[in-house]
Amino acid sequence: MNHRPGNQLFDAYFTARDMRDVFCDQGRVQAMLDFEAALARAEARVGLIPQSAVAPIEAACQAGHFDFVALGEAIATAGNSAIPLVKALGKQIASKDAEAERYVHLGATSQDVMDSGLVLQLRRALELIDSDLAQLGQNLASQAQRYVATPLAGRTWLQHATPVTLGMKIAGWLGAVTRSRQRLQELKPRLLVLQFGGASGTLAALGEQAMPIARALAEELQLSLPDQPWHTQRDRLVEFGSVLGLIAGSLGKLGRDISLLMQTEAGEVFEPSAPGKGGSSTMPHKRNPVGAAVLIGAATRVPGLLSTLFSAMPQEHERSLGLWHAEWETLPEICCLVSGSLKQALLVTRGLEVDAGRMARNLDLTQGLVLAEAVSIVLAQRVGRDTAHHLLEQCCKRAVAEQRHLRAVLGDEPQVTAELSAQELDHLLDPAHYLGQARTWVERAVAEHSALTA
Secondary structure, three states, X not given: OOOOOOOOOOXXXXXXXXXXXXXXXXXXXXXXXXXXXXXXXXHHHHXXXXXXXXHHHHHHOOHHHOXXXXXXXXXXXXXXXHHHHHHHHHHHHHOOOHHHHOXXXXXXXXXXXXXXHHHHHHHHHHHHHHHHHHHHXXXXXXXXXXXXXOEEEEEEOOEEEEEEEHHHHHHHHHHHHHHHHHHHHHHHHHHOEOOOOOOOOOOHHHHHHHHHHHHHHHHHHOOEOOOOOOOOOOHHHHHHHHHHHHHHHHHHHHHHHHHHHHOOOOOOEEOOXXXXXXXXXXXXXXXXXXXXXXXXXXXXHHHHHHHHHHHOOOOOOOOOOOHHHHHOOHHHHHHHHHHHHHXXXXXXXXXXXXXXXXXXXXXXXXXXXXXXXXXXHHHHHHHOHHHHHHHHHHHHHHHHHHOOOHHHHHHOOHHHHOOXXXXXXXXXXXXXXXXXXXXXXXXXXXXXXXHHHO
């Protein structure tokens, strides 16, 4: 039986396969080789190297030609991945064209290769994340509109508050997704830039041809050319990681809400069911929120990884010792965790199962108490705020003590019935009539999503 190397048991649960492909060994190596091939093309365009050297270099810049295990062992001695890769690349080229081998990696430094390769990976990662966020936004927009008028208990401090709607709750999730998409669009010009500075950031080895080559290289890789190399200025990467942290947290909020709504005592909203999903090894009746668990898990893990990126920012002089190294696996892992969270969020939101009847029954668990504010607000306009508040407070206490519905207690209170008719009380104690601007919030969240998607 063949086994894939590495830790694969949890990958399908916590990471999207297409994101893992971006940051697997093959993806990392190919991104660095793409830089080397583009550098050769750029230097040939400017006339620094002969055009005849480009094809042999490009032909060798295929990750499949390299032994990743051997590269990994060499990295332990070299201190980074570019040094052994460039050496192996030179051997590949020399075996076919000794003349072309002379022009490999000319004027670049290891960090140029690794950072620019990373940016190429992050460009693909950003595309995947933005695509999933857009689809998640569409799922949420559809669900928010579907349940725009479905009342359920609002909950503050985990206790029943006044009624809200499921659509309004979903619109809150949607708004966070939309803002994350906006943030990604805003940071793209800062993130998708070339790293090219040579040994200490001056590109001195390329002389007067340095800037023409840098411009040509940026064009070849379809990246922007920054004002200067950023070898030890890591804010671009940390900004991206921070936005991913916000996405993870927002998805964690969604997962937390879903898991609470799925609790046996609530039983209002459920992840979509599927054969074998959410079961227990011992309890046949269990239906666990396995998707929400990934969302909450990622929201828990990402902040710690993000703190590593922030801690690695004070990098020394023109090349860092150890702090740069601390980034290498950290930012890719954040991308992978967010990708897995997004995939689970897509599955959950696409097929939400809603029990509106249970929502209605739960709203009545407090026997009308959640609508005491509605009565108090109207009564205050007739007898004054303090009097109304005190009167409703006493009626609520009596309802709890006597285990009676608030409507019945209010109907027996002369100070209330003198101001409010039976029809008015019935209306005020109907959750559907105390939903405030819930519909407006849904419409606005959906409109903002649609404007970004258009």
